Amino acid sequence: LGTTQHWRDAATKKEQDIIFKETGIHWSELLHLPYWDPTCSMVVDGMHNLFL
Structure with a gap:
């Protein structure tokens, strides 16, 4: 949850975009x-499911 809170508390939209990238x-x-x-609650696509 630390990264999500960091994204939420970012000062600008640009900073949020950088964190998301x-x-x-x-x-x-x-x-x-x-x-x-x-x-x-995530859906795993077919290609990445092969690695599980």
Whole structure:
């Protein structure tokens, strides 16, 4: 959650864009929900599924 909070607290849109380009992660209001686990709620595409 550290990176998502860093993205959320960025001072400018440009800074948010830089963080997103480096990490591919951004803030979501769903992160406030205690029962929502972002690692379990992702869809894995077919190509990357072969590596699991």
